[in-house]
Amino acid sequence: MPSGSESRGPDKNSGAKSAKAIKAAKKKSGGAKVKGGASAPRNIPWLTIGAGAAVLALVAVLAINLVPKYQAKEEAAKYAPSAENPDPSVNIDGVVKVDYPAGIHIQPTQRVAYDQSPPFGGPHDAIWATCTGTVYPNAIRTENAVHSLEHGAVWIAYNPDELSAHQVATLKDKVDGETYTLLSPYPGLDSPVSLQSWGHQLKLDSVDDERIDQFITALRINKNTYPEVGASCSSIPGSGFDPDNPPPFDPSTPGADAVPMDGGGIAPDQSESGGAGAQLPSGMQLPSDLQLPSDLQQAPAEGGNG
Numbered sequence: 001m002p003s004g005s006e007s008r009g010p011d012k013n014s015g016a017k018s019a020k021a022i023k024a025a026k027k028k029s030g031g032a033k034v035k036g037g038a039s040a041p042r043n044i045p046w047l048t049i050g051a052g053a054a055v056l057a058l059v060a061v062l063a064i065n066l067v068p069k070y071q072a073k074e075e076a077a078k079y080a081p082s083a084e085n086p087d088p089s090v091n092i093d094g095v096v097k098v099d100y101p102a103g104i105h106i107q108p109t110q111r112v113a114y115d116q117s118p119p120f121g122g123p124h125d126a127i128w129a130t131c132t133g134t135v136y137p138n139a140i141r142t143e144n145a146v147h148s149l150e151h152g153a154v155w156i157a158y159n160p161d162e163l164s165a166h167q168v169a170t171l172k173d174k175v176d177g178e179t180y181t182l183l184s185p186y187p188g189l190d191s192p193v194s195l196q197s198w199g200h201q202l203k204l205d206s207v208d209d210e211r212i213d214q215f216i217t218a219l220r221i222n223k224n225t226y227p228e229v230g231a232s233c234s235s236i237p238g239s240g241f242d243p244d245n246p247p248p249f250d251p252s253t254p255g256a257d258a259v260p261m262d263g264g265g266i267a268p269d270q271s272e273s274g275g276a277g278a279q280l281p282s283g284m285q286l287p288s289d290l291q292l293p294s295d296l297q298q299a300p301a302e303g304g305n306g
Contacts (some may be wrong), residue, residue, distance in 0.1 A: 002218050064184055076213035086224035092214050096201045102150060102227035103272035104263040108240055109254050111250065112143055113258040118157045120196035122261045130243035131233035133177040136184035139249030144241055148182060149198040150272065151231040152221040155210075157186035157194045162186070163207065170207040179219075180221045180233050187251055198226040228272050 055259065068173045079088040089095045100121030106112060119142060128147035129140055145155050157173055163171075171193070175183040186194065191203040195212065197219035202211060223229045235243055 005108050014151045017261055031239055050080065068095070075210060076217045077216040079214045081218060081222045081224060087222065088218040089197075089215060089225075092202065092211055092218065094202050094211065095215070098199055098201075099262075100199055101263070101268060103269035104259075104266050105258050105269060106143060106266070108247070110143075111254040111258045112146075113254045113260055113262050114142065114146075115202065116190070116196055118155070118201075119141065120149060120201045121157075121199050123147065123259050123263050124150065127236070127239045127241045128233070129182060129241060129246065130235045131182040132179050132235075133175055134182045134243055135172050135176050136182065136243075136246065138246075139187055141247035142248060144247060145182065145184070145196075148233065149196055150226060151180070151228050152223070152226045153180045153182060153197070153233055154189075154216050154220045155196040156181070156183045157189060157196065158183075158207075159189035160185040160187065162189075162192040167207045171212075174212060174216065178216075178220075181216065184249075187249065197222075200225065231272075 062281040079092065080087055089097075098116070098121060104123040105126040106123050108125060108127075112119070114122060123143075124146035125141070125143040125149070127144060128151055131148040131151065131153035147170065151157060156175060158168065158171060160168075171183055183304045191205060193204045193207060193209075193212070195204070195215045196201045197215070200215075200219055202215050204211060219225055241247065
């Protein structure tokens with residue numbers, strides 16, 4: 001047989017084996033780069049990318065919700081009372097101020113012919129409405145709420161026919177658990193929202209109005225603006241005011257027998273004027289941010305928290 005034919009056979013078989021070896025190596029490596037071959041497509045870590053995107057989205061949501069609240073709090077802090085500025089509410093647009101005598105108490109069966117609606121001063125029931133950051137789902141008796149103002153509380157009232165559940169929740173967030181505040185619906189209110197402290201009122205159209213926080217900061221337990229400095233907002237068991245079942249709101253017009261704004265001859269309780277009634281009975285609530293004058297930090301005087 002010619003020598004040329006003998007030399008071509010082994011070369012052909014060797015090339016075929018090499019091609020098969022390369023093909024097998026590619027298959028075994030799952031398409032990875034092999035010697036003399038092309039690179040396979042990369043595996044993209046979609047799970048890691050998705051987790052990172054979720055974290056970024058969460059951070060964005062927190063920023064959207066928390067940053068405005070922080071900014072509002074910082075702005076409201078400018079209205080904190082001080083020796084130089086005892087009543088910062090004078091700088092809040094729309095606040096109405098009226099001077100009222102303190103300590104004029106009526107009976108639980110009596111009503112007052114208030115000059116404002118909601119009222120923010122004047123004669124009131126001898127028992128205050130619980131105001132330890134209390135949210136009342138139903139309207140409460142006005143005469144009890146006014147006494148809470150005399151103790152330094154801020155009462156937020158709202159028209160239940162003008163606010164949505166979401167808007168009411170916004171107000172709840174400002175009151176719930178915040179000592180010396182209370183929130184309740186007020187049927188027939190001539191504005192969506194009304195804020196009251198003793199001798200001060202602010203009516204607003206929006207629950208998002210920045211003046212709500214300013215009013216609370218300026219007047220909640222501001223010892224310069226209410227009569228009974230240091231008086232409690234806690235409930236007194238057996239007093240006649242149960243925060244879980246409070247005396248109801250009376251929407252009718254007071255009759256001819258209603259107590260007038262000057263008290264109609266009722267002698268004011270002198271213990272409620274000028275801080276004389278500031279002492280707290282044992283177990284009553286005193287907010288941590290309220291410092292009594294040194295001459296009032298004594299043993300409680302009997303009946304001094306009316």
